Amino acid sequence: MSYVSSRTVGRTPRRSWPRKVATATAAAGAIVGLLVSGSGPASAAQPHAPSAAPPATTLAAPDIPLANVKAHLTQLQSIATANSGNRAHGRAGYKASIDYVKAKLDAAGFTTTLQQFTSSGATGWNLIADWPGGDPNHVVFAGSHLDSVTAGAGINDNGSGSAGVLETALAVSREGLQPTKHLRFGWWGAEELGLVGSKYYVNNLPSTERAKIDAYLNFDMIGSPNPGYFVYDDDPQVETLFKDFFAAKGVPTEIETEGDGRSDHAPFKNVGVPVGGLFSGADYTKTAAQAQKWGGTSGQPFDRCYHSSCDTTANINDTALDRNSDAIAHAIWTLGTGTTPPPGTSFENTDNVNVPDVGAAVESPIAVTGRTGNAPSALKVGVDIKHTYRGDLVVDLVAPDGTAFRLKNSSSSDSADNVIATYTVNASAEVANGTWKLRVRDVAAQDIGFIDSWKLTF
Ligand code: TRP
Numbered sequence: 001m002s003y004v005s006s007r008t009v010g011r012t013p014r015r016s017w018p019r020k021v022a023t024a025t026a027a028a029g030a031i032v033g034l035l036v037s038g039s040g041p042a043s044a045a046q047p048h049a050p051s052a053a054p055p056a057t058t059l060a061a062p063d064i065p066l067a068n069v070k071a072h073l074t075q076l077q078s079i080a081t082a083n084s085g086n087r088a089h090g091r092a093g094y095k096a097s098i099d100y101v102k103a104k105l106d107a108a109g110f111t112t113t114l115q116q117f118t119s120s121g122a123t124g125w126n127l128i129a130d131w132p133g134g135d136p137n138h139v140v141f142a143g144s145h146l147d148s149v150t151a152g153a154g155i156n157d158n159g160s161g162s163a164g165v166l167e168t169a170l171a172v173s174r175e176g177l178q179p180t181k182h183l184r185f186g187w188w189g190a191e192e193l194g195l196v197g198s199k200y201y202v203n204n205l206p207s208t209e210r211a212k213i214d215a216y217l218n219f220d221m222i223g224s225p226n227p228g229y230f231v232y233d234d235d236p237q238v239e240t241l242f243k244d245f246f247a248a249k250g251v252p253t254e255i256e257t258e259g260d261g262r263s264d265h266a267p268f269k270n271v272g273v274p275v276g277g278l279f280s281g282a283d284y285t286k287t288a289a290q291a292q293k294w295g296g297t298s299g300q301p302f303d304r305c306y307h308s309s310c311d312t313t314a315n316i317n318d319t320a321l322d323r324n325s326d327a328i329a330h331a332i333w334t335l336g337t338g339t340t341p342p343p344g345t346s347f348e349n350t351d352n353v354n355v356p357d358v359g360a361a362v363e364s365p366i367a368v369t370g371r372t373g374n375a376p377s378a379l380k381v382g383v384d385i386k387h388t389y390r391g392d393l394v395v396d397l398v399a400p401d402g403t404a405f406r407l408k409n410s411s412s413s414d415s416a417d418n419v420i421a422t423y424t425v426n427a428s429a430e431v432a433n434g435t436w437k438l439r440v441r442d443v444a445a446q447d448i449g450f451i452d453s454w455k456l457t458f
Pocket residue numbers: 157191192220221256258259260262263279282
């Protein structure tokens with residue numbers, strides 16, 4: 001910067017250039033023109049309307065018939081029985097499982113793709129099904145692994161998730177759904193060998209395509225015989241969606257803690273795709289408190305047949321399978337048909353607001369619409385304030401209900417120019433929709449500036 005100042009008690013004037021400014025536009029001209037070398041004031045002075053998001057309107061999901069989901073499990077059991085008792089990677093039962101799911105999807109009008117890979121010397125497949133239409137730049141993706149371990153038929157792990165996702169896809173077709181987003185469904189191979197299929201898919205997906213995935217939802221074990229109702233603690237919008245769904249049915253949920261990253265959402269999450277999912281429990285033991293709220297047997301595993309030969313069609317809790325299948329459809333319909341902005345959407349106000357010298361606080365509003373539930377625990381607040389002595393400034397984020405979050409205090413020793421920073425605020429106790437404000441107050445004399453722009457990223 002072109003001038004240096006130091007601040008001590010009892011300030012002395014440090015410059016003589018004009019600082020009487022009537023409007024934000026004039027402030028922009030004066031300050032930017034003087035302080036930002038090589039960039040003209042014109043663009044910074046242009047006012048812009050805050051970006052407006054469309055209202056949230058989503059279609060209601062149909063009920064997913066439990067009988068249909070169970071019919072898929074019966075077929076997967078028959079496939080295992082006819083193929084040495086399992087549907088494991090590299091075994092005939094796996095390919096037969098893929099063929100079964102693919103035939104259903106092809107008949108329903110999906111565009112299916114088999115992705116072949118090799119693992120432990122054997123060929124494996126991922127099955128991808130795209131529902132034609134929807135915005136190709138906003139993909140809502142649900143997936144599940146289709147392979148079992150060699151010990152058994154894998155009906156809860158993970159025929160259950162595979163059947164729930166399949167029946168949701170078939171419901172999309174039955175309803176002739178015309179989603180706003182592009183819908184994609186995936187069945188992964190060789191999950192039991194270390195997430196091999198889903199890692200292969202993500203590794204071979206160009207980063208431009210990864211960036212189009214608004215959310216990946218994972219369903220691995222959703223019909224455990226002694227069930228819990230666990231929601232992945234990942235993308236806040238997806239997590240809230242599932243929690244609200246179960247809360248509305250009077251079903252308490254807990255955060256999934258049995259092993260973060262133990263399923264196919266991990267490769268997506270690792271490349272920055274927002275993820276979520278549901279889980280009804282594996283080999284961990286149900287506590288007394290959990291049996292109290294969910295029923296079932298305390299002191300016993302959620303799935304006593306996890307990875308063993310008794311994981312058959314008898315190893316399913318119908319109520320858990322039914323609720324979780326309906327939850328999958330609810331998520332697909334809500335995320336896929338809504339005009340709800342996807343995770344990572346920004347709302348910005350680029351109007352300039354003059355901050356008067358030692359004056360009253362000024363505010364710049366951003367109207368947030370189209371969100372469901374609360375703001376995220378890591379709400380990003382991007383601030384761009386032009387000022388000639390930023391230590392003068394006290395900056396708050398004000399939530400729609402008036403709660404203020406201090407972003408920055410004043411500091412008489414901080415003589416640098418401008419506040420250009422991104423702050424992270426835990427706003428999870430605040431409803432997302434409504435008018436948020438950036439509140440800025442200048443508490444020390446002489447130096448001045450203006451809010452150039454600010455934005456909220458959900
Ligand atoms: N297929 C997973 C596995 O064998 C099952 C599992 C265990 C799981 N813990 C989980 C799935 C937690 C999701 C979340 O490891």
